[in-house]
Amino acid sequence: MHKQLMKGNEAIVRAAILAGCRGFYGYPITPASEITEAAAVYMPKTGGVFLQAESEVAAINMLYGASSAGVRVMTASSGPGISLMQEGISYMAGAELPCVIADITRGGPGLGNLGAEQSDYHQVVKGGGNGNYRTIVLAPHSAQEMADLTALAFELADRYRTPVVVLADGFVGQMMEPVEFPQTAVAPKLPAWAVAGTAESRGNLITSLHMDINDLEAHLRKLEAKYKVAEANETRAEEWFAEDAEIVLVGYGIVGRILKAVTAEARAEGINVGLLRPITLYPFPNANFERLAKRAKVFVVVEMSNGQLIEDVRLSLNGARPVEFLNRMGGNVPSHEEVLGFVRALAGQYGAALAAEEEQMAHV
Numbered sequence: 001m002h003k004q005l006m007k008g009n010e011a012i013v014r015a016a017i018l019a020g021c022r023g024f025y026g027y028p029i030t031p032a033s034e035i036t037e038a039a040a041v042y043m044p045k046t047g048g049v050f051l052q053a054e055s056e057v058a059a060i061n062m063l064y065g066a067s068s069a070g071v072r073v074m075t076a077s078s079g080p081g082i083s084l085m086q087e088g089i090s091y092m093a094g095a096e097l098p099c100v101i102a103d104i105t106r107g108g109p110g111l112g113n114l115g116a117e118q119s120d121y122h123q124v125v126k127g128g129g130n131g132n133y134r135t136i137v138l139a140p141h142s143a144q145e146m147a148d149l150t151a152l153a154f155e156l157a158d159r160y161r162t163p164v165v166v167l168a169d170g171f172v173g174q175m176m177e178p179v180e181f182p183q184t185a186v187a188p189k190l191p192a193w194a195v196a197g198t199a200e201s202r203g204n205l206i207t208s209l210h211m212d213i214n215d216l217e218a219h220l221r222k223l224e225a226k227y228k229v230a231e232a233n234e235t236r237a238e239e240w241f242a243e244d245a246e247i248v249l250v251g252y253g254i255v256g257r258i259l260k261a262v263t264a265e266a267r268a269e270g271i272n273v274g275l276l277r278p279i280t281l282y283p284f285p286n287a288n289f290e291r292l293a294k295r296a297k298v299f300v301v302v303e304m305s306n307g308q309l310i311e312d313v314r315l316s317l318n319g320a321r322p323v324e325f326l327n328r329m330g331g332n333v334p335s336h337e338e339v340l341g342f343v344r345a346l347a348g349q350y351g352a353a354l355a356a357e358e359e360q361m362a363h364v
Contacts, residue, residue: 007175009031010034013038014179017048018182021043021154022046023049023072025049031106035102039076049066067092072098085101098162103120104169105167105168117331118309124165135162135282137280139168141172153165171253234283236285241263249299250278251275252277255304259275259339260275274292303327304327304328306329
């Protein structure tokens, strides 16, 4: 295998095709437009379908139809477009239809700007549409992970019959890096549940409508059970110098890369710092937090939003350790120097508190 230099956005499309995707329906929006452009170039060459829809609402409903026929399909957008897709995502979750949605996040709310943010966390991770459903959410931090996690997204979408979101900030989508792809491609297979226009599939029914209240409750219990299996088996996170860390930095996407640099420099200064980078935002890697909390003194959440990831971190820790917060918004990215200064101040604060506690215990 050899590496190819490309944007993270293009890596998504190439990985999708190798994963058996044969349908892309979307509408361009910065900073995700290269995904639509690359799909327009590559999808027809593989015998697949590319269609630029008249809107994001149309695109997500085209995914509903194509997925119902058993085709591996995807779309891509950014904050405002993802907002328009939420009803269709809810329909697909309710109808148990697999698909992959790439969200390359930009500044918000409203039109916001074209800068990179992480402000889509709530609407994607918590499910922005109506009803009781979840979507699996994967958060790459490099062009290579844009490819790897897209391939994984199709696998998980089929395994759990659910929409899967690849959530990346604009920096990860736009940056160019060497990417390595597998040499073998996945051959598309027609799932048994699909409505494929064949005699065998004639009895299949795809719907999210359950008029009887008990039927709907039974369906929701089935979805809940499926999500519980995903929570038990599909959590993923990267730990970096975290096992013995007293200060654990937490961030995803481009922030995770900044925190790696901060961890390395802080360690060189003798500050006991580590990194925990969630890769699955849902299911959330609760077990990693619980284990690291046994040694850590404090967790520091760094994000490019107004405090969305931090809510899941606090829920995961359940008060076991304090959680500090550093953020930037509007397209600003926390700088290496900014985060390092924050860590140095925390190390002094918690170091002084620990010394005072030890001195007090010595006099008991």
